[in-house]
Amino acid sequence: MFEQTFRNIDDVLYKDAGADSELDYIGQTSWIMFLRYLEDLEQDKADEAELRGQTYEYIIDEEYRWKNWAMPKGPDGKLDHHKAMTGPDLVQFVDLKLFPYLAGFKQKADSPQTIEYKIGEIFSELKNKIQSGYNLRDIIGYADELPFRSTKDKHELSHLYETKIKNMGNAGRNGGQYYTPRPLIRAMIQVTDPQIGEKVYDGAVGSAGFLCEAYEYMYKRMDKTTDNLTTIQKETFYGKEKKNLAYVIGIMNMILHGIEAPNIIHTNTLGESIRDIQEKDRYHVILANPPFGGKERKEVQQNFDIKTGETAFLFLQHFIKSLKTGGRAAIVIKNTFLSNTDNASISLRKHLLESCNLHTILDMPQGTFLGAGVKTVVLFFQKGEPTKTTWYYQLNPGRTLGKTNPLNDVDMEAFVKAQVAKPETEQSWNLTFVDVDENTYDLSVKNPNTPEEDPLRSPQEILAEMESLDAETSSILQTIKDLL
16 A cells, blocks of 8 residues: 555656656655654654643644644545645645744754754745646645654565665766665674664765664564663664755655654765764764765865875775764775875775774675675674784675665575684685785785686696596497497
């Protein structure tokens, strides 16, 4: 049922002149779903207050509640067409009244860690792109059918939402930046193994895939005490995101996974000087796939000790600085980071090896990231002690990865299992720090355990084998004659 509802919404958006890509579809679906979710959230809180003999103070004023502007219903529980706005009236209300009202919450909220602030952020950054009020009326009708109350409903909605994010990444353009394959994320989380009471951070949060999967991982394993449930909701997951649409998608994704007021801040992470990061700003676990290939301006580079225009290299400096001593990180980065010969790359590799234990490098196959031709590695490191030995693992799923053959959890199992003992195999090997060139700090992937191909045989060897095979054939034929 849910899947068909999402499909129906996409069909209506496709017909509207204002939404013309997968990115628009998920952006428009997100703000409508968010308001639909708020309606159920407030109703649940009001019901709980009533049971306690208290009065609930609604966040949203009467005029702007879903049940009044979006879906006013008659005694029969169906849409009251006499009260419901549609056509140009509906679009005017949304654009000129609803969005400005909700955007104002940003100024009124007590702190960024409140649902009020999230409301204000979302409606300050997004705009309604649906031009036809008749189309908007249809979409609201479909969204009203989505139940947000039970855990089972939320789980199914979150799965469908993830599928939409994945499709957006597959659609090309800049959609790929929002989607890291979930089997890779889950493997990174298994290796870093975040525990309840630890703070988990992604400074390039995108669609919040890392934080959502970390939440699932920790929730399944923790004792469900009141203190733990409060901790995992409010004091565990933190993120920052620069782009408007990604910020909204990340918030919505975390809400659907069960985190009521996500600690995601809408900011340019790289705009903050790493020299200002203090102990209170640090985290136990960092999981991220920072954007590749961006070129940052000179004024942004001034926030970092190692100046470079490469966005991902600035993020790596930010992550190292943001880790607590003893903290663990798993970061996706272009494999060229391991061997680039420019001064910034060499300095950054030296800094990583000297300040952290880079214990594992996972070499991912081509096609891991759909629509992106870059080869990537995952750096696993722990802050506080220098690197002595790095274990390399070349992932080989035994097939070409692509849209019809994406990475799956089974592909990652052997790596996760082997990561504990770090054996030497045809796919894995160890590099000791003393073997690293101190002039270049080159860490490029050179597998010393790859079986050597047979060298070309000489003509004499080929002739000898042919004579041997002829003799064997003659012997078989003679045996058959004797039997006859």
